[in-house]
Amino acid sequence: MRTRGYSVICALAVSLLIGTASVEAQQTNQSRILIHMKTSLAEDDAQICAVPNVAWAAVKAGHRVTILVDASAVTSVTKGFGFFRRLVGSESTALDRAGLPERERQSVSEQMGVPLEQVPHNYGEYFEILKRKLGVEIYGNRTMMLLYKIDLDRVATSITPVSLDRMVQLFSEADRIIVY
DSSP, X not given: OHHHHHHHHHHHHHHHHHHHHXXXXXXXXXXXXXEEEOSOTTTOHHHHHHHHHHHHHHHHTTOEEEEEEXXXXXXXXXXXXXXXXXXXTOOOOHHHHOBOOXXXXXXXXXXXXXXXXXXXXXXXXXXXXXXXXXXXXXXXEHHHHHHTTOOGGGBOTTOEEEOHHHHHXXXXXXXXXXXX
């Protein structure tokens, strides 16, 4: 009887250890990743265009992803930003006008395991997919928008303007921060 009781206790302990290891593995896999997007499309398209690819790959790997649009990058998510575009009443952002090269679309299709038809054609659409279909939270620095004299109603719908306090909170909650 004593041996049987000992075996049951050992089995329960092993089950508890395995369960704890499993929960720790899930928590490790569920890291909160903050992608800090600081560079405008006009300054360096290679940096800003890497953001959605990295975000999608991180979501696919099981991480919770937040994108923070900051510094000059706020101009790339604003409809009609710039003197000329404002004059003609442009209803698109720089990201909307930046098409994904076909090679990149094919590469993303292969790497993410989705049909080519499901890969966006431009970066504005890409951000919408990240937010609406993949659950990526996307915020923009409201103070920087005001410094660039951006009307908050002209910011892409996928971006939620936030205060500096909220930005600090995003940084402090992140397990990992990637800067572009």
